[in-house]
Amino acid sequence: MSSTRKGFFVVLDGIDGCGKTVHSKMLCEQLRVLDYDVAYTTEPSKSPIGQFIAQKFLRETKVAPQIEALLFAADRFHHLTSEIIPMLDANKIVVSDRYVYSSLAYQGAQGLAPDWIKQINCFAIRPDLALYLDVLPETGLARKRSRSTLENLDLEKKVREIYLDLVKSGELVKIDSYRNRDVVRKEIMEIVLRSLDKIHFQR
Numbered sequence: 551m552s553s554t555r556k557g558f559f560v561v562l563d564g565i566d567g568c569g570k571t572v573h574s575k576m577l578c579e580q581l582r583v584l585d586y587d588v589a590y591t592t593e594p595s596k597s598p599i600g601q602f603i604a605q606k607f608l609r610e611t612k613v614a615p616q617i618e619a620l621l622f623a624a625d626r627f628h629h630l631t632s633e634i635i636p637m638l639d640a641n642k643i644v645v646s647d648r649y650v651y652s653s654l655a656y657q658g659a660q661g662l663a664p665d666w667i668k669q670i671n672c673f674a675i676r677p678d679l680a681l682y683l684d685v686l687p688e689t690g691l692a693r694k695r696s697r698s699t700l701e702n703l704d705l706e707k708k709v710r711e712i713y714l715d716l717v718k719s720g721e722l723v724k725i726d727s728y729r730n731r732d733v734v735r736k737e738i739m740e741i742v743l744r745s746l747d748k749i750h751f752q753r
Contacts, residue, residue, distance in 0.1 A: 557638035558751050559675070560742060561649040564683040564713060565706050567690030569727045573683065573738055574647040580739050581643060586753055589637045592647035594622070595629040615660035622653050623670045630675065641752070650674045651682070651716060659708035679745045681738060682713050683727035 562570040562577070574590060581588045594600035603621050607613055626649075637644050650671045658664055687706035717724045723741065727734050 556641040556752075558643045558746060558749070559634065559638055559646070559677045559679075560643065560745075561646045561651070561677045561680040562683060562738075563648055563651045563655075563680065563722065564727065565655075565685065565687060565690045565709050567692070568683040568685045569731070569734065570683050571647050572731070573727075573735060574645050576735050577738055577742060578645050580735075581645075581742070586643050587641065588643045588645060589633075590645050590647070591629070591633055593629060593649060593652065594625050595633065597625060597628045597632065599625040599628055615657045615662050618660075619653055619657040619662055619667055619670060622657075626650065626653075626671060627673055630673065635675070643746075643751075646677075649677065649680070651680065651713070651722060654716065655709045655712040656705075658712050659705055678749065679742065680722050681725050681741065682717055682722035683725050683734070684710070684713070685728045686710075689728055 560577075562574045564570050571592070574592075578588045578590045594603040599621070603625060607618065607621065634644050634646065653667050653671060654664055657667055687703055687710055691703060691706060713722065714724075716722045725734060725737060725741075
């Protein structure tokens with residue numbers, strides 16, 4: 551899938567409890583203070599597909615990882631075509647809380663081949679910047695008030711290793727998210743602003 555977008559697409563990803571939702575929203579707030587036109591979004595999306603995933607399969611029933619991967623891919627396609635790409639075409643900065651890296655990590659940790667996950671997500675556009683917020687699985691799970699069907703320590707350890715491999719391959723930029731929230735917030739903002747400057751992004 552291609553786009554003639556003028557905007558800037560940034561993703562924050564990581565294991566559950568890493569702080570990506572908090573930092574995604576704080577990043578949006580900080581960028582708005584600087585008069586950037588910013589939109590926050592998340593996966594699963596707010597579409598009927600995404601809500602079906604969130605309410606049924608993440609809260610009630612654990613299904614085969616193949617089904618998870620296909621459902622997330624379907625939601626991602628809808629998310630991209632109905633929300634992300636139109637906002638990018640309107641020259642917005644789009645901040646997404648999770649993206650295709652979550653599928654590679656979570657369904658990959660359950661034994662699915664990375665190439666197959668990439669194939670069913672072949673439509674996914676590459677973000678301008680993708681950040682991985684790193685914490686130990688024990689820390690991440692301790693931060694959670696409630697857990698989904700994908701949240702257990704053994705799985706999260708495997709998930710983290712896949713994320714770290716994606717960092718090594720250059721697909722993700724690692725942020726140490728176990729530090730003070732303000733320190734993490736500042737580093738994320740600095741990296742985003744440098745990236746915007748590098749591409750001469752116009753507000």
